Amino acid sequence: MIIRRVGEHRRERWANGQGATAVIARAPDDDQWVWRLSLADVTTNGPFSTLPGIDRFIAVASGAGMQLEVEGVTPVALDASTPAFAFDGAALTHCRLLEGPVVDINLMVRRGVAVGELVVVEPTGTRHIDPGASCVALVVLAGTVEVAGEQLRRFEAVLADEGSLPTVHAAADARLALAMVRPA
Numbered sequence: 001m002i003i004r005r006v007g008e009h010r011r012e013r014w015a016n017g018q019g020a021t022a023v024i025a026r027a028p029d030d031d032q033w034v035w036r037l038s039l040a041d042v043t044t045n046g047p048f049s050t051l052p053g054i055d056r057f058i059a060v061a062s063g064a065g066m067q068l069e070v071e072g073v074t075p076v077a078l079d080a081s082t083p084a085f086a087f088d089g090a091a092l093t094h095c096r097l098l099e100g101p102v103v104d105i106n107l108m109v110r111r112g113v114a115v116g117e118l119v120v121v122e123p124t125g126t127r128h129i130d131p132g133a134s135c136v137a138l139v140v141l142a143g144t145v146e147v148a149g150e151q152l153r154r155f156e157a158v159l160a161d162e163g164s165l166p167t168v169h170a171a172a173d174a175r176l177a178l179a180m181v182r183p184a
Contacts, residue, residue, distance in 0.1 A: 001166060002159040003150050009039065015049035021106070024157050025137055027181075035116060035181045036108045037137050039155060042066060043101040047094050054089030055109045057118035059177060061141045061155070063102030069094045078104075080141075080175070084118040103155075105139060107179045117180040123170040134180040136160050143174035 002025075009022035019041060026036035039061060048068075058078070060066065065079030071091040077098070078085055087093065089108065109116035117134075120141065138145075139157040146169040147158045158165055170176060 001148065002161050003147070003152070004157040004159060006153075006155045009155075012038075014040070015051060016047060018046055018049075019043070022155075024139060025159050027136070034110050034114050035136065035179075036106075037139070037157075037179050038106050038108075039139075040104050040106055041101065042095060042097065042104060045094075045096045047092070050092065051089030051108065053111050055086065055111050055116060056089045057084050057086050057107040057109075057116055057179075059084040059105050059118060059120050061103040061105045061139075061177070064097075064099035066098055066102050066104070067096045069096070084120055084177075086118075105141065105177050107181075109181060112184055114181050115184050119178045119180070120175065121178065122175045123172070134182045135165050135178050136181045137179040138165060138168060139177045139179070141175040141177055143171045145170045145174055145176065 004024055009024050012021055012023055021038040021040040024037045026033040060078050060080050067075055067077045069075045070087045070093045076085055107116050107118040137157050137159045140152045140154055145152050148166050
């Protein structure tokens with residue numbers, strides 16, 4: 001397993017140049033990645049980057065929320081209490097912030113090569129979480145967790161290196177994002 005602290009996330013510009021993202025991990029770590037997990041600062045209303053061949057999964061990590069208008073799909077409002085939303089990266093997508101800036105968590109998966117899922121969990125009380133074999137990363141969205149004796153705080157992550165992630169001990173106030181990826 002690999003622990004990724006907030007300061008270790010690599011900052012990159014969005015494909016459309018209108019914002020920035022903090023890349024938590026991608027595999028392989030090059031421009032032809034199969035999957036990529038990141039946290040994006042969304043500070044204004046506007047279009048999302050168009051990413052043909054990519055399946056996108058998005059959830060609100062912090063902030064009041066946003067409404068997404070995705071081509072061919074009924075508009076969807078996302079906030080910290082809603083599940084992750086999956087959509088085609090090629091679809092024209094516009095974001096409208098509900099009440100100020102948000103940080104969202106994005107899992108992007110190359111269609112036909114891999115299948116992904118992004119799940120947000122809020123444990124009730126201190127809880128042990130077994131992420132499962134297809135989980136490639138766990139990101140703390142709120143609260144704290146302990147993994148193999150390491151304390152993780154907001155926007156820090158644990159990545160599967162070889163095999164699956166170890167059991168996670170989550171505090172009662174924790175909110176976590178689990179990114180799952182498996183071959184297509």
